[in-house]
Amino acid sequence: MFEFDWSSIPGALPYLAEGMVRTLQITFIAVLIGIALGTVLATLRLSKSRFLSGVAAAYVTIFRSIPLVMVLLWFYLLVPQLISRIFNRPNLDIRVLASFVAFSAFEASYYAEIIRAGIQSIPKGQFAAGNALGMSGFQTMRLVILPQAFRRMIPLLLTQAVILFQDTSLVYVIGLQDFFGVAYNVGNRDGTLVELLLFAGAVYFVVCFAASNLARYLQKRLAS
Amino acid sequence: MISIKGVSKWYGDFQVLRNCSAEIGKGEVVVICGPSGSGKSTLIKTINGLEAFQEGELVVDGTSLNKRGIDLAKLRSRVGMVFQHFELFPHLNVLRNLTISQCRVLGRGRKEAEENALKLLGMVGLEAYCRKFPAQLSGGQQQRVAIARALSMDPVAMLFDEPTSALDPEMIKEVLDVMVDLAKNGMTMVVVTHEMGFAKQVADRVIFMDHGSILEDKPKEEFFGSSGSERCQQFLSKILAH
Ligand SMILES: Nc1ncnc2c1ncn2[C@@H]1O[C@H](COP(=O)(O)OP(=O)(O)OP(=O)(O)O)[C@@H](O)[C@H]1O
Ligand SMILES: [Mg+2]
Numbered sequence: 001m002f003e004f005d006w007s008s009i010p011g012a013l014p015y016l017a018e019g020m021v022r023t024l025q026i027t028f029i030a031v032l033i034g035i036a037l038g039t040v041l042a043t044l045r046l047s048k049s050r051f052l053s054g055v056a057a058a059y060v061t062i063f064r065s066i067p068l069v070m071v072l073l074w075f076y077l078l079v080p081q082l083i084s085r086i087f088n089r090p091n092l093d094i095r096v097l098a099s100f101v102a103f104s105a106f107e108a109s110y111y112a113e114i115i116r117a118g119i120q121s122i123p124k125g126q127f128a129a130g131n132a133l134g135m136s137g138f139q140t141m142r143l144v145i146l147p148q149a150f151r152r153m154i155p156l157l158l159t160q161a162v163i164l165f166q167d168t169s170l171v172y173v174i175g176l177q178d179f180f181g182v183a184y185n186v187g188n189r190d191g192t193l194v195e196l197l198l199f200a201g202a203v204y205f206v207v208c209f210a211a212s213n214l215a216r217y218l219q220k221r222l223a224s
Numbered sequence: 225m226i227s228i229k230g231v232s233k234w235y236g237d238f239q240v241l242r243n244c245s246a247e248i249g250k251g252e253v254v255v256i257c258g259p260s261g262s263g264k265s266t267l268i269k270t271i272n273g274l275e276a277f278q279e280g281e282l283v284v285d286g287t288s289l290n291k292r293g294i295d296l297a298k299l300r301s302r303v304g305m306v307f308q309h310f311e312l313f314p315h316l317n318v319l320r321n322l323t324i325s326q327c328r329v330l331g332r333g334r335k336e337a338e339e340n341a342l343k344l345l346g347m348v349g350l351e352a353y354c355r356k357f358p359a360q361l362s363g364g365q366q367q368r369v370a371i372a373r374a375l376s377m378d379p380v381a382m383l384f385d386e387p388t389s390a391l392d393p394e395m396i397k398e399v400l401d402v403m404v405d406l407a408k409n410g411m412t413m414v415v416v417t418h419e420m421g422f423a424k425q426v427a428d429r430v431i432f433m434d435h436g437s438i439l440e441d442k443p444k445e446e447f448f449g450s451s452g453s454e455r456c457q458q459f460l461s462k463i464l465a466h
Contacts, residue, residue: 128274129311133325133377134301143324147315 008190009199012182019182020203022096026168026178030103031161037104038111043141045116056112063109068102069170075102076174095176099168107164114156118149155219162211166204179203225250225381225412226271231280233266233436240266241277242436248381253413255423255444258433259459264416267433268383271414272303285380301329304374304382308390310366312358318345318369319354322376330377337376344372348402364395368402381412388419418463424448432456 009016044056063071076098122145130140150157169180177185180200187196226248233241240263248254256264269275270282273289273296282289287299312321322341326332332340345351348368350361358366367387374382384403388396400422407413407426417423423430423444430447432440432455440447440456448460 123309123311125307125309125311126313128269128305129307129313131274131297132272132300132303132305132307133373134297134329135325136297139328143328144313148313151315 002194004195005192006195006199008186008192009195012186012196015182015186016179016200019177019179022177023165023168023179026099026103026171027161027165029100030107030164030168031157033100033104034107034111034164035115035157037108038115039146041108041112042115042119045112046119060109060112063106064113068106068167069173071106072099072102072170072174075099075105095171095174098174099171099176103164103168107160110160111157114153114160115149118153118156119145121152122148152222155215155222158211158215158218162208162215165211166208225252225285226414227281227283228267228271229281231267231270231277231282233270233275233277233279240436241270244280244433244436244438246431246438246441248412248414250412251410252428253407253411253415253426254429254431255427256414256416256431256433257418257420257423257459257463258439262433263436264433265385268305268385268414268416271383272300272305274300274305297329301325301377302380304377304379306367306370306374306382306384306387308386310358310363310370310390312366312370312373314358317355317357318350318361321358321369322373325373326376341372341376344375345369347375347405348372349398362395363391364398367391367395367399371399371402371406375406381414382406384413384415384417386416386418388417420448420460420464432459434459 041056041059044052045060047053076095079094079098079101119141126144126148127140130144131137135143168178171178172181172184183196183200184193187193190196226246228244228246228248231241231244232239244263244267246254256267258264266275270277270289271284284299284303287294289299312318313324316324319338319341322344323332323334323337326337326340327334342351342354345354348371350365350368350372353361353365353369358369361369371382371387387403388399391399396419400419403413403415403422404426415422415427427444430440430442430444431438432447432453434455439453
């Protein structure tokens with residue numbers, strides 16, 4: 001019979017908390033930049049210009065067709081050279097920066113599709129109303145369409161953030177210590193890998209379960 | 225004020241507007257009627273550049289829509305438009321619906337915009353509703369707000385696309401009353417409607433359209449007299465029977 005040994009968890013809590021901070025940091029950055037860039041991509045995708053629409057479509061298709069791990073590794077290999085050339089700052093942690101860029105760029109492709117659907121769900125008459133009042137296309141989008149579209153999209157955006165929150169555990173491939181990475185290392189060090197991974201899994205579950213329920217609740221409230 | 229000369233428009237192979245011409249002078253009220261799909265909405269949307277056209281000439285208050293690179297947004301800010309389904313901005317309260325384009329398009333200060341908005345809301349009898357959201361208003365109230373919103377830009381002319389056809393019968397009058405007041409105050413108006421009572425009361429001219437063509441364009445006395453085309457008489461007897 002296997003005996004669980006939870007004793008190494010209390011002592012590891014400070015490290016685990018640090019890991020969680022990193023996990024949340026990557027999640028928030030990628031959600032914020034992903035939504036901003038996704039909004040730009042969605043608008044370009046819906047623009048009348050074939051060229052701009054094509055560029056946005058290509059971006060989305062490419063990022064949705066490549067495993068996230070590879071995107072992460074690419075940026076890890078690519079970003080350092082770019083950054084060191086541009087900023088010349090040696091003590092910047094390249095891995096953190098690479099993870100920010102990779103997740104933001106990757107999430108943008110998913111957010112772009114969600115936001116595009118959200119924009120398309122707004123009745124055509126709203127565009128006409130904005131334009132008829134003399135607003136430019138950009139103003140109509142920003143003042144009339146996007147505020148309504150985002151309100152409808154909140155549950156989907158949140159659900160996507162939950163997926164992202166779990167996906168951040170992939171940063172272990174570039175040696176970054178996120179929540180999962182810390183749990184794994186502590187478990188390895190103390191020979192309690194099973195317990196640590198069970199614990200980490202439970203934490204992921206609680207956070208995601210709560211956020212998913214929030215998304216469902218918002219969905220219901222918005223529908224009524 | 226509005227000069228339409230030989231305007232034609234196609235959607236692919238389908239011709240929506242056929243060589244349409246009409247002159248609408250300052251302060252005139254023109255009613256456009258005709259069967260569904262005859263191109264009424266399309267015609268009035270060409271007037272404020274919401275729909276492009278391929279042939280003909282259109283001049284609104286001295287601005288030609290034929291010129292390349294004309295500032296469409298500027299033209300639209302000077303021509304008010306009221307839609308069948310109101311199209312108020314549901315995420316903004318009534319007051320903000322009336323101030324947003326004043327502030328963002330005309331560059332008015334918030335205070336000035338709000339004063340103007342409240343004055344216009346008072347005119348349509350809805351001052352007390354300025355903090356409500358569109359969804360909290362009845363259809364008739366929403367359409368009156370939409371009219372006030374269009375007026376908030378101090379337009380030189382107003383376009384109405386079936387402003388009462390989405391309303392319950394008991395709300396039609398409150399909207400028409402506002403429009404009658406506007407007409408009597410000298411606003412230039414182009415109104416797509418089947419409310420012949422409104423046409424008889426305030427229209428200067430009535431235009432009848434069918435299959436993308438303007439078949440009749442007459443002073444209302446003549447239009448409602450016996451002299452019209454057969455197609456038009458048929459149409460009139462149908463809608464007046466209701
Ligand atoms: N975007 C479009 N693409 C193709 N055809 C269109 C488009 N918009 C309108 N049409 C067609 O153009 C014709 C005229 O439409 P329009 O909306 O101007 O008619 P209407 O007189 O306003 O009719 P209604 O009384 O139903 O509002 C219709 O046959 C319609 O099907
Ligand atoms: Mg119509």
